[in-house]
Amino acid sequence: xxxxxxxxxxxxxxxxxxLANPTASVWIITGINTFQFVGVSMVVxxxxxxxxxxxxxxxxxxxxxxxxxxFKNITIPMLAPSITISVVLNLVGGLKLxxxxxxxxxxxxxxxxCSLSTMMYQLYFGSEDAGLAAALGVLMFALxxxxxxxxxxxxxxxxxxx
Numbered sequence: 001x002x003x004x005x006x007x008x009x010x011x012x013x014x015x016x017x018x019l020a021n022p023t024a025s026v027w028i029i030t031g032i033n034t035f036q037f038v039g040v041s042m043v044v045x046x047x048x049x050x051x052x053x054x055x056x057x058x059x060x061x062x063x064x065x066x067x068x069x070x071f072k073n074i075t076i077p078m079l080a081p082s083i084t085i086s087v088v089l090n091l092v093g094g095l096k097l098x099x100x101x102x103x104x105x106x107x108x109x110x111x112x113x114c115s116l117s118t119m120m121y122q123l124y125f126g127s128e129d130a131g132l133a134a135a136l137g138v139l140m141f142a143l144x145x146x147x148x149x150x151x152x153x154x155x156x157x158x159x160x161x162x
Contacts (some may be wrong), residue, residue, distance in 0.1 A: 006077045008144075014110045018106050019104055019109075020043075020065070020109055020119060020126070021109075022109055022110065022111075022113070023111050025104070025109070025112060026112060026113055028104070029097075029100055029101060029104060029105070029113055031109070032100050033093070033094055033100055033123055036093075036100070037074070037089070037093055040089060040090075041089075041090065043085045044082050044085050044086045044089070045079065045082050045086065047082065047156060048079045048081065048082030048083075049075075049079065049082075052074070052075065052079075052131060056074045056078070057070055057074060060073070060074060062091045071144050077160050078160065080155070080158050080159040080160060081159050083155065084155040084156060084158075084159065087151060087153055087155060088146065088148055088150060088155075091147065091148060091151060092144055092148055095115075095116070095127065095140075095143070095144045095147065096116075096144060097117060098114050098115065098117035098118055098121070101113050101114070101115055101117075101118050102121075106118075106141035107119075108111075114141045116136060116139075116141070119136060120136045120137055121133075129159075135158065
């Protein structure tokens, strides 16, 4: 048995394989993928925060703005470019997700956690259908590009030019 099974049975619990449950496995993979991109987003937001001039906060303090008002009216609008970059990077990373799925579930149970990347892998290496795998790769490229461009255009409209 595994160490986790031994620890659970030590406390008189029954071990549960959450990755065998289609709904739970999707949520676990989503959580892991989210946690995977937290560091990248944190660096992007930190760079955006360092780019905001202290003059804005000083002027708001003179006008009597509270911390919440400063956050809502200065920080969030000035972070819009960082938010745009972070959303697009996370979106692209989520749409091409492969490694977490393969290492945890292999696309199963059934096809519940299968992504386009894992399907492309299965077509090429499992079924030896290189043509269909290549077509799926081109479709995946077009999908990721079009979704990213649409999101980028929508979020760019909210940005403030400094």
